[in-house]
Amino acid sequence: MNLSSRFALLLAALAWLAPVRAAVDEADLLPIDEAFALSAQASERGRIEFRWKIADGYYLYRHRTSVQPADGAFTPAGELQLPPGHAYTDEFFGDVETYRGELLAVQAGTAADGATAVTFRVRYQGCADVGVCYPPHQQVLTVALPAGAAVATGPADIDAALARLGGISRVEPLPGTAPAVAGAPLPEAQAFRFEAIVTAPDRLLLRFTPAPGYYLYRDRNDIAVGAPGARAGEPLWPAATPFNDAHFGDVQVYFDQVEVPLPLLRSAAGEMPATVTATFQGCQTGGICYPPMTRTVALRLPPADPASLGVADVAPVAGAGTFLVTLLLALLGGVILNLFPCVLPVLSLKVLGLAQSGESRAQARRQALWYTAGVLVSFAALGALALALRQAGLALGWGFQLQQPGVVAALALVMVGLGLSLSGVVTFGVGLTAVGDALTRRSGAAGDFFTGVLAVVVATPCTAPFMGGALAWAFAAPPVLALPVFLAMGLGLALPFLLIGFVPALASRLPKPGAWMETFKQFLAFPLYLTAVWLLWVLAKQRGADAVGLALVGAVVLALALWAWERLRWHGWLAKLPVLALAAVVVWLVAGVQQLPPPVRADAAAGADDAEVAPGTARPWSAERLAALRAEGRVVFVNMTADWCVTCKANERTVLSGDAFAAALERAGAAYLKGDWTDVDPAITAFLESHGAVGVPLYVVYPRQGEPVVLPTVLTEATVVQALDAAAR
CATH class of the missing domain: 2.60.40.1250 (Thiol:disulfide interchange protein DsbD, N-terminal domain)
Structure with missing residues (x-):
């Protein structure tokens, strides 16, 4: 036997072994009496057999099949005897058993003396493979009892028997329902x-x-x-x-x-x-x-x-009181933001700068003020830009700049450049020291201002407690009220360094300048390198390996440009032309990253249907899937996240990947949906706004009945478990 013959034989064997499940087009749905043709006979007076012929592409539920005597002429002995069905996970009833092809059910019992026929009410329900489920159906069947041999009764014989018993209708709708509509169902x-x-x-x-x-x-x-x-x-x-x-x-x-x-x-x-x-x-x-x-x-x-x-769209209470509360929330959120790891590398630079000021209180105050100025200007600029773009009709929220791959690549290169500076490859500003003390101070002020700008840019991936409500209020408020909210948030971020600069007791606690500072400066390069690695990981999620490759080439070209700058800084501007050319190459590479198409996400394809998944495993969010699950009466946990959101990843690592969360989902019978806001997505932006949020993370629990519950930005296991348990009640 040649290879092709063996292959054909294998295919034939597989086809014979595979269960037959014919596809049914929705436009060709059969009437229920044709999809599930029912007949009954008495093989003996104490044994009634009910037989369904099930059309191809249809199935009956085991748990929705029952028989009850209707005339008192038959006393059942136990439940209806049904064979085991095929295990099946059904979109309507969950884990069930079903029958295909044919079903034979037996009701044992005792017929009344002298009875020549018995009448039964038969209830059953089934579905078509196209996803359409028939409503519960009821038929009244009369079965002639044999004196000796069995007497089979088909529909015509049953109608005649019913007529003899007083004209009971053979097919009877359930009480309280409207009469049936003739004809096959429409698509x-x-x-x-x-x-x-x-x-x-x-x-x-x-x-x-x-x-x-x-x-x-x-x-x-x-x-x-x-x-x-x-x-x-x-x-x-x-x-x-x-x-x-x-x-x-x-x-x-x-x-x-x-x-x-x-x-x-x-x-x-x-x-x-x-x-x-x-x-x-x-x-x-x-x-x-x-x-x-x-x-x-x-x-x-x-x-x-x-x-x-009006701000009432997001804030339930309007007026001066709400505005002041929002400012306070923004200030507290900015202060707490200092504790988040996304801000740590930049704050380390600021600590080093303050330590370098030594005993000079005036220098410490100048540094704190310039840093604060950089933070406030950056918060105001980001807020104004986001508000303007939203007014223009773009679907943007807080952290929108990190949805742009070019911005992410540029930030990664900035972190690499700063790290190289701290590692001693290049020393910014040394060439200006001979110009004079005033320019030296100006260079220092520019550095402090830039540090404040950088702190804001890298802080936006984090959402601290109190920030969410304040941002939502600001994004819905008129610009004249929104901008003070962004400034209050910036003031909160800069507040610790303002206090150090203006409170002598705090400033005196800073370490004294010394040789340790050079070692500490070089050590601080490594958190910056790690931040660059994290940004490149985000870039890989946004635009794939090609984008990371371009960014890495840009990092090498940037290192070469900084190395050349360090050696050509004393040789006039003509000698620095190669450095400018290299900088242009870096800009060109960053622009190329922005133009790359996003990669195809495998998880979106794998989660396209509603197949069963292990507890704690998320399926991709969509408005349609959420609506379908809610229509089924399911508990739903929605996690709106982004790859650049540090708070999101921390919550997923510490809470949403744990056994307690998976167990709570399983207990509640809950579906877990995850939306990815790494790139701009108008549908997710609209979902965020509908829950009073303008950024991620956002966690929403939908109960079986009632209104959804929004969870805090920073999760704990107890918070999530309690919310899921309450939603399942």
Whole structure:
């Protein structure tokens, strides 16, 4: 037997061994009596057999199959005897057993003396492989009892027997439900139409249109607006029709077209693109019930009146009191930011500078003031730029500059350059000392100012406690109120060094200048190198290995330029032209990093479906997936993170990767969704804004019922476990 023959034989064997599961197109769904053809017979007076012929591409649930006598002529002996089913994880009921092809169930018991036929109520439920589940179905079957041999009864014989017993209907809907609709179910796109239009700068109109014979649930929906400066308010649903539904009991539904006004809460006045995403659910009257459907419509919001924008969109209380509280929160957040590891390398430089001032109180005050000036100017500039870009319609939040790969690469090279300076490869400012004492002080002031700028840039990956609420308030407030909030945050970051510079008792605690300072200076180069490595890791996540390669080439060229500068600094500007050429190469390499496309993320492809995952394992976040899970009544834990967010990574390492978190998820039956804001993502920005956040991390727990709960920025195991346990109740 040649190789091709063996391969063909292997394929044939695999095909024979594989379970048969025919694909069913949603447009070709069978009526329930054809998908699950039921018949019954009595093989003997005390044994009734119920047989379902299940069409290909359909399955029955074991736990939703039952039989009950309907006329008192038969007394069951125990439960209905069902064979073991196939284990299956179902999107509607979780871990279940199902039947395909055929099901034979047996009800043993005793028939009444003299009875010639018995009547049963048979209930069952099944689904099609396309993801459509039929509602619970009920049939009334009458089975003739044999005197000796078994007498089989098909549908025609059953109808005749029912007629003899007084005309009991063979197929009977469940109590309280509407009559069945004739015909095969429509595809969901035809059964339910969705439209959205802009009616005002701050209002949309949503229109849902069920086809005749279909209805839409009022309370099983989720509406989200994706826009950089707007979020969805509360939809204004009109009155609905009370209805007893086979799936959810007493509900409110719409049988006809319904129009729903949707207010928009805007924090940006400019014209902007937007998407409205609606997730909803509906059923065929007396027929199938569709799984949650998600539709997205792209819109463009017109400019809004700036006077109509209010801080009440984010802050529940307005007025001078709220403004002062926000300033205090911003100040405290800035102070706490000094304790975060992202700021440590730059603060080490500042400590060295203050120690170098020695006994000179005036020098210490100058350094503290110039450092504070650099911090305040940087906070104000970042805040003003972010507000301006959001007003222009861009989906940006706090830390937006680190979403740009070119900025990340440039920062990494800055860290390398500073590290080389501390390591002694180049000494900035030495050539200016001969010009005079005034220029020496000016050079020192510029260095202190630049240190403050650098502290702000590297601090934005961290979000300290109290910062989140203050930033959210500022991003929704008018600029005249927002800028003081950014300045208060900067003042908090600079406050420890202001105190050292102006409080003699604190300044006197600094170590005395000495030979140790050179060793300490060289040691400080290594935290800067590690910061550069971290930034290159972020760059790899954003733009892949090619970007890291360009950045590393840029680092080598930068080192060469600094080495050349150190040797040519005394030979005039002509000799320094090679240095300028090398600097141009560095700029060109950084620009090349910005142009690279993002890599394909493997986790997004692996998590594209809702396959079961191990407890504690996250699936990629999307508005559609979140809405579908909420429609199922699941507890959901959402983690909005970014690779450049130091606070995010610390929480994931210490809390969200632990056994306690995984156990709490499993206990609550919770789904874990993770959104990645490493790059600009308008959908995630809109989600952040909808929860009063303008940056990451953001942790939200959605309970089975009720409003979502936002967790603190810095997590503890106890906080997360308690929130998940409460959500599952």
